[in-house]
Amino acid sequence: MDTANVKNACSAGASPGAGGISGSVPRLRPRAFDGLAAAVLDQRGAVVRWTRTAQDLTGFPAEEVCGRPVQKLVADLPDALRGATEMPESGRVRLWHRRGDTIDVTFRTTRVEGSAEVLVLAAPTHHVADHEQGAALLRALSAQNRITIALHDTDLTTVQTNATPDVLGGRPVQPGTRLCDVLCAEDAESLEGILRQVLETGAPVVRRNQRVSWRHDPARQHALSLSAFRLEDARGRPTGVAALYIDGADHLRARRHLDLAREVAERVGGSLDVVRTAQDLADVLAPAFGDLAAVDLAHPVFDGEEPVKRLGGGDMGNAGLAPATAVWPAGIKRGDPIPLLPDHPTVRRFRNGETVVFGLDDFTAMVGDPQLVEYLVPRDAHSVMVAPLHARGLTLGAITAWRCGRSAPFTEDEADLMKQIASRGALAIDNARRYTREHRAAAGLQQLLLPPATTDTPAAETAGAYLPAGGGAEISGDWYDAITLPSLRLALVAGDVVGHGMRASATMGRLRAAIQTLADLELEPDELLTRIAELVQRLAAEAPPGDHDFVGGTCLYAVYDPVTRRCAMASAGHPPPVLVRPDGTAEAVGISPGPPLAIGCLPYETTTIDLEPGSVLALYTDGLVEQHDGDIGQGLRHLTDALAASCRPDRALDETGQALLADLVDQAPRDDATLLLARTRAVPAEDTALWDIPADPAAVSKAREWTTRQLTTWGLEELLFTTELIVSELVTNAIRYGRLPMDLRLIRHDVLVCEVTDSSSTQPRLRRARTTDEGGRGLFLVAQLAERWGCRHGQNRKTIWSEQLIDCSR
Incomplete structure (x- = not known):
C-alpha cells in the first residue's frame, strides 16, 4: 500500500478511491479486496491514517478517528490487548459502529518499513471466512487428479487450469490455449458450444456426459462429465466460464458393466435349446465386452448329458461365435472341436474354476506350438479372457473373449464381471441341457408308444x-x-x-395299452369309452x-x-x-x-x-x-x-x-x-356268403353243405375238412344254446373268416371235457383247428368267429 497516499488522504480528511488508489489509476479491483479496511497507527496506538473503506466499515469518518487511540473503537477489549504496548500480528475483535452496534472483524497488522507506525488491515469476519473456505475449496478441487478445473475468459481461452500432462496423455496445457488445441475439432466445437451457452445465458450445466478424443490420439475416446457456470464481476457482468471436467471412465465402465449384466439377464436363457443359449451368450458379449467371443461346451452337453468331471480342450466343441460377421482364424465354425491345450499352471487354474486373463505374449508362450497359436488366435488380437461355465458342480464349458486392434486390454474388474456373466450363462445352459435330456427322454418314450x-x-x-x-x-x-x-x-x-x-407320455401309454386290450374284447365304442x-x-x-x-x-x-x-x-x-x-x-x-x-x-x-x-x-x-x-x-x-x-x-x-x-x-x-x-376299403360281395340258420338240429348238415359248396366256388378245397368241423361245432352250439335269429357268414380275404351269430348273450366258454363226457369238446376243437377264434357281443346278439390262414402262394 502507498502510505503517502494514505497519509495525504487522512490529513485532508478525504476518502480516497477504492483501495486508496489515486484517481489517476482506473477504479478496478478484484472482488476479493471488497470491504478490506486499512488504518495506520503510531507507536502509541493512536490512529494517524484512516481510509474510505475503514469509514465504510465502521461509519466513522477520518476526522472523528484520527488522533484517538484505536482501543476506543474496540468493544469488549480482550484482556490480551489491555495495557499492551504492541499490536498483535492478527486476531479477531468487535468494533463499534457509529450507529451504536458492533461489527465482528478479523484483522492483521504489519509494521511500516523505516517507521514506528503500524498498518492494520481489517475485514468483516464472515467475508474472511468466505474467502478462506472458497480458497480451501479451490485448493481441494485443484488437488483432485480426477477433476480438471479450467477457467475460460469471454473468448473461451483458457486462463487458468490445474490440468497436468498425465491427464491429457502427456500433453501440457498452457494458459492462452483453446479447447481445439487439446481436443479433436469436432469435440472441441461441441464443448465450446456448451460453454458459450453458459456464458450467454448464465444457466449452469451440471454433469453433461461427453465422449471426447485428444487431438494427438483421435482413435481413443474418453468419457468426461462436464459441469460449467458463468463468472461475473462486482456488477454482475460476465467475465468468463468456470468448467469442471470429471473423468467419467469409472462411471461409464460401471454403467456399461451394469448394462451388460442386465442384457445377459434379459437375453440369455430365453431358449431351452443348448446351442441357441450358447449363441445368445456369445452375441451379448461381442462386441459389448470383447471384439470377439466364443462359447465352447463339453460334447455330452450338446445331447443333454452331464460332462466329464475335468474338462480339457479336446473334450469341448464350439457352440457359439460372435459377431456373426467376424472372420475367425483357420475358418473356425460352430461345432468344430477345440484342440487340446498343453498342461500349464494357467490352464490348471481354469480347470479349478478361475477366470484367467492372458496377454498375447503369455498366451503364445503357454501354447508353445506356432501352428496352434495361428489356429486359435484371431487377427490383431492382443488380450484374451477365458472363464469356465460352472453350474451345479459341473463344468459345462468355457467362454473365451478376445480384444483386438486398439481396444484396451482386459482388466481385473472386468474379470470379476466375466465371472458373474459366466455364472448366469452357465445356469441358463444347464437349464437347457437338463431340459434337452428330459425332452429327449419324453420324445423317445412318445415315439416308442406311438x-x-x-x-x-x-x-x-x-x-x-x-x-x-x-x-x-x-x-x-x-x-x-x-x-x-x-x-x-x-x-x-x-x-x-x-x-x-x-x-403325460406315461399316461398316454397306459391308456393306449388299455384301449388295445379292450379293443381285443370287441366291445362296442360306447362301452369301451x-x-x-x-x-x-x-x-x-x-x-x-x-x-x-x-x-x-x-x-x-x-x-x-x-x-x-x-x-x-x-x-x-x-x-x-x-x-x-x-x-x-x-x-x-x-x-x-x-x-x-x-x-x-x-x-x-x-x-x-x-x-x-x-x-x-x-x-x-x-x-x-x-x-x-x-x-x-x-x-x-x-x-x-x-x-x-x-x-x-x-x-x-x-x-x-x-x-x-x-x-x-x-x-x-x-x-x-x-x-x-x-x-x-370294402370286401367285395362275391367274397362273402350269408345264410340264415333255422332252429333245427338238421341245419347242421345244411350248414356243412353250404360251406362245402362255397369253399369249392372260392377254390379253397384244402380248407374243406377243417372248416366243416368248425362250422359244425359253431352251428351246433348256436342251435343248442342260442336263440333265433341265427346266421352263418363266411368271409374270404387273406384269411377265411367263419362267423355264427345268434340272439343270445350267453358267453361261450372253452373247457377241457373229461373222457366220459358226451360233449363239451366243440370250442376246444375250434381252438385247435383255427388260427384264432373269439366272441364279440353286440346289442341283443353275439357272434362267435374263427379265422384260418389262406395260402396266398397258390
Whole structure:
C-alpha cells in the first residue's frame, strides 16, 4: 500500500478511491479486496491514517478517528490487548459502529518499513471466512487428479487450469490455449458450444456426459462429465466460464458393466435349446465386452448329458461365435472341436474354476506350438479372457473373449464381471441341457408308444402324423392308433391327455395299452369309452395330492367293418372326425360327444355311418384346430376345406398328412397336433356268403353243405375238412344254446373268416371235457383247428368267429 497516499488522504480528511488508489489509476479491483479496511497507527496506538473503506466499515469518518487511540473503537477489549504496548500480528475483535452496534472483524497488522507506525488491515469476519473456505475449496478441487478445473475468459481461452500432462496423455496445457488445441475439432466445437451457452445465458450445466478424443490420439475416446457456470464481476457482468471436467471412465465402465449384466439377464436363457443359449451368450458379449467371443461346451452337453468331471480342450466343441460377421482364424465354425491345450499352471487354474486373463505374449508362450497359436488366435488380437461355465458342480464349458486392434486390454474388474456373466450363462445352459435330456427322454418314450406311422389292412390304408408343441420343444400325451380287429375290421383311435412332459407320455401309454386290450374284447365304442373313463378315474385317484386335476383327457374311438361298410364311433369330449367322400366333398361327422375321460358322469353314445370305398376318415386332436385365435369352429372349417383339397386318390396318405400339419399348424404351436387319415376299403360281395340258420338240429348238415359248396366256388378245397368241423361245432352250439335269429357268414380275404351269430348273450366258454363226457369238446376243437377264434357281443346278439390262414402262394 502507498502510505503517502494514505497519509495525504487522512490529513485532508478525504476518502480516497477504492483501495486508496489515486484517481489517476482506473477504479478496478478484484472482488476479493471488497470491504478490506486499512488504518495506520503510531507507536502509541493512536490512529494517524484512516481510509474510505475503514469509514465504510465502521461509519466513522477520518476526522472523528484520527488522533484517538484505536482501543476506543474496540468493544469488549480482550484482556490480551489491555495495557499492551504492541499490536498483535492478527486476531479477531468487535468494533463499534457509529450507529451504536458492533461489527465482528478479523484483522492483521504489519509494521511500516523505516517507521514506528503500524498498518492494520481489517475485514468483516464472515467475508474472511468466505474467502478462506472458497480458497480451501479451490485448493481441494485443484488437488483432485480426477477433476480438471479450467477457467475460460469471454473468448473461451483458457486462463487458468490445474490440468497436468498425465491427464491429457502427456500433453501440457498452457494458459492462452483453446479447447481445439487439446481436443479433436469436432469435440472441441461441441464443448465450446456448451460453454458459450453458459456464458450467454448464465444457466449452469451440471454433469453433461461427453465422449471426447485428444487431438494427438483421435482413435481413443474418453468419457468426461462436464459441469460449467458463468463468472461475473462486482456488477454482475460476465467475465468468463468456470468448467469442471470429471473423468467419467469409472462411471461409464460401471454403467456399461451394469448394462451388460442386465442384457445377459434379459437375453440369455430365453431358449431351452443348448446351442441357441450358447449363441445368445456369445452375441451379448461381442462386441459389448470383447471384439470377439466364443462359447465352447463339453460334447455330452450338446445331447443333454452331464460332462466329464475335468474338462480339457479336446473334450469341448464350439457352440457359439460372435459377431456373426467376424472372420475367425483357420475358418473356425460352430461345432468344430477345440484342440487340446498343453498342461500349464494357467490352464490348471481354469480347470479349478478361475477366470484367467492372458496377454498375447503369455498366451503364445503357454501354447508353445506356432501352428496352434495361428489356429486359435484371431487377427490383431492382443488380450484374451477365458472363464469356465460352472453350474451345479459341473463344468459345462468355457467362454473365451478376445480384444483386438486398439481396444484396451482386459482388466481385473472386468474379470470379476466375466465371472458373474459366466455364472448366469452357465445356469441358463444347464437349464437347457437338463431340459434337452428330459425332452429327449419324453420324445423317445412318445415315439416308442406311438404306432407305426402307416398301416395297410383289408379295411383301410392309414397314415398318422404327429407334431409336438412348441415346434418340438414340448411333448404331451396326444396319440393316434389303428388296431386290427377280427373279421377284417379296423379300430381307429385319436386321444389327447392332459398336461405335458414325461407324465403325460406315461399316461398316454397306459391308456393306449388299455384301449388295445379292450379293443381285443370287441366291445362296442360306447362301452369301451365307459371302461376307459373308469380307468382314468382310478388313475386320478392314485395320483399324488394336488395332481388329481392333471389326470384326464379326451378320446375318439371308431370301428370300421369293410364287409358292411359301416363305421361305429363314440367320443369322450373329443372333436368330431371329418369325412372326405370319394367325390371330394368333405364334412364333419355329426356325433354326440360325451364327457371327457376324467369325468365320466354321463353315458357315451355310439354313432354309426355308412362309408363308401375310397372315403377318407380324418381323426385329429384339438391342437390342429385351435390355431385360429382359439376358435375351434373356424379351425374345424379350415381343416375340412384343407382335407377336401388335399385328400386326392392319386396322393399318398402319409404325404397328405405331413403337408396338412405343415400348412395348418403354426411354427411353434401351443399344443400337440395329431392327425390320423384312413382311406377305407370294402370286401367285395362275391367274397362273402350269408345264410340264415333255422332252429333245427338238421341245419347242421345244411350248414356243412353250404360251406362245402362255397369253399369249392372260392377254390379253397384244402380248407374243406377243417372248416366243416368248425362250422359244425359253431352251428351246433348256436342251435343248442342260442336263440333265433341265427346266421352263418363266411368271409374270404387273406384269411377265411367263419362267423355264427345268434340272439343270445350267453358267453361261450372253452373247457377241457373229461373222457366220459358226451360233449363239451366243440370250442376246444375250434381252438385247435383255427388260427384264432373269439366272441364279440353286440346289442341283443353275439357272434362267435374263427379265422384260418389262406395260402396266398397258390
